Amino acid sequence: MAAAQAGAVSxxxxxxxxxxxxxxxxxxxxxxxxxxxxxxxxxxxxxxxFTPTHDSAGQPWNKLLTIGLDxxxxxxxxxxxxxxxxxxxxxxxxxxxxxFNEGTTLGRDFATGxxxxxxxxxxxxxxxxDDATLEDASSAILIVGENGLQVEVTNPSAVAPWGRWETxxxxxxxxxxxxxxxxxxxxxxxxxxEQVQHTRQIRPYAARWLPLKDxxxxxxxxxxxxxxxxxxxxxGRSPCRATATATA
Numbered sequence: 001m002a003a004a005q006a007g008a009v010s011x012x013x014x015x016x017x018x019x020x021x022x023x024x025x026x027x028x029x030x031x032x033x034x035x036x037x038x039x040x041x042x043x044x045x046x047x048x049x050f051t052p053t054h055d056s057a058g059q060p061w062n063k064l065l066t067i068g069l070d071x072x073x074x075x076x077x078x079x080x081x082x083x084x085x086x087x088x089x090x091x092x093x094x095x096x097x098x099x100f101n102e103g104t105t106l107g108r109d110f111a112t113g114x115x116x117x118x119x120x121x122x123x124x125x126x127x128x129x130d131d132a133t134l135e136d137a138s139s140a141i142l143i144v145g146e147n148g149l150q151v152e153v154t155n156p157s158a159v160a161p162w163g164r165w166e167t168x169x170x171x172x173x174x175x176x177x178x179x180x181x182x183x184x185x186x187x188x189x190x191x192x193x194e195q196v197q198h199t200r201q202i203r204p205y206a207a208r209w210l211p212l213k214d215x216x217x218x219x220x221x222x223x224x225x226x227x228x229x230x231x232x233x234x235x236g237r238s239p240c241r242a243t244a245t246a247t248a
Contacts (some may be wrong), residue, residue, distance in 0.1 A: 009150060014198070027248075029248075032038040039178075045095045046095055046097060047095060047096045047097070047158075048096065048098075048100055049096055049097075049100075050099050050100075055088075055099055055100045055101050055104075055105075056098040056099055056100055056105070057100055057101075057104065057105045059100075059101055059104065061101065062101050063087055063088075063101075063206075064178065064179075064181070064182075065087065065174075065179045065182060066174070066175070066176050066178075066179050067173045067174055067179065068146065068173035068174075068175065069173055070172075070173075074217045079099075083102075083243075085183060085186050085187070086102050086186040086189070087102060087186070088100060088101065089101075089102050089103070089104070089105070089106040089107065089218060090106075091106060105217070106217075106218040107218050107220065108215075108216075108218070108220070109219075109220045110214075110215055110219050110220060110221050110222075111220045111222045113220055116221075116222050116231050117209045117221040117222065118209070118220070118221075118222040119200055119207075119221060119222060119223040119224060120207060120208075120213070120224060121203075121224040122153050123203070123206060123207065123208060124202060124203060124206075124207035124208055124209055125200045125201060125202060125203065125207075125223065125224055126199070126201055126203050127149060127199075127200075127201035128199070128200050128201070128223070128224050129199050130196060130197070130198050130199075131196070131197045132194050132195065132196045132197075133195055133200075134159065134161060134193075134194050134195075135191070135195075136167075136190075136191050136195055137158065137159050137160070137161075137191055137193060137194070137195075138155075138158065138165050138167040138187075138188065138191040138192075139151060139154060139155050139156070139160045139164055139165050139166075139188075140153070140154045140155070140160040140164060140166045140167070141153055141154075141167045141168070141169060141184045141187050141188055141191075142166065142167075142168050142169070143169050143171055143174070143180040143181075143183060143184045144168070144169070144170050144171065144175075145171045145174035145175055145179075145180050146173060146174060147175050148180055149174065149175055149176075149177065149180060151177055151180040151181055151182055151184060152193070153184035153185060153188060154185075154188075155188040155189075155192055157192065158188065158191070158192040158193065158197040159192065159194065160219065166192060167187070169183070169184070169187055170220075171183055182202065184223045199225060200223045200224070209221070228235070229231065
């Protein structure tokens with residue numbers, strides 16, 4: 001799905017009031033953003049351990065995006081936006097910002113193998129409501145970017161109980177068709193069918209498996225009455241999202 005081979009660089013002249021050239025990796029290079037911020041001493045103590053060509057695990061970035069940023073755009077907002085769109089996963093380890101290809105290092109699979117993390121009703125979980133909806137299902141999306149860019153992408157295999165159903169997304173800073181199509185495909189992947197939220201209320205004093213101790217955001221675990229395993233807490237492509245709340 002990448003618009004070019006990992007490690008390639010896509011450049012364009014920044015527009016008026018726009019930040020400088022964007023790197024051709026997972027969006028605007030957060031490492032470059034960190035360097036820009038620490039240059040004037042605004043982010044003392046912050047370090048990054050990835051580069052414009054490789055993630056924090058040493059793997060080549062598998063996506064190419066070209067995005068322009070307005071001056072004053074903050075790094076946290078950028079990281080959250082890229083994670084929500086399925087471009088990358090990120091975490092802080094002490095004062096080191098780490099970023100990975102989405103669904104890799106921070107997407108550990110604890111749902112399989114000889115000793116899976118299995119949240120059981122009555123032992124680990126005492127409440128397990130589900131909420132499902134087709135409200136956000138879409139089979140087509142229109143991306144509107146900079147300089148009059150408009151790109152439409154369709155998904156013929158999407159669930160379409162009412163026929164063709166369209167959605168719209170404004171992508172400020174996107175001016176090339178490849179980036180627009182990549183972001184559109186991510187959005188359609190998430191909107192291709194029924195969205196199901198599984199909430200599993202954890203028993204902290206009785207549970208065998210505890211969040212942050214035995215599994216962390218992004219991990220895949222087993223939980224009761226779920227048709228498939230779920231990525232815990234965070235953003236992912238799985239239609240299941242587990243949310244833990246503690247009870248006394």
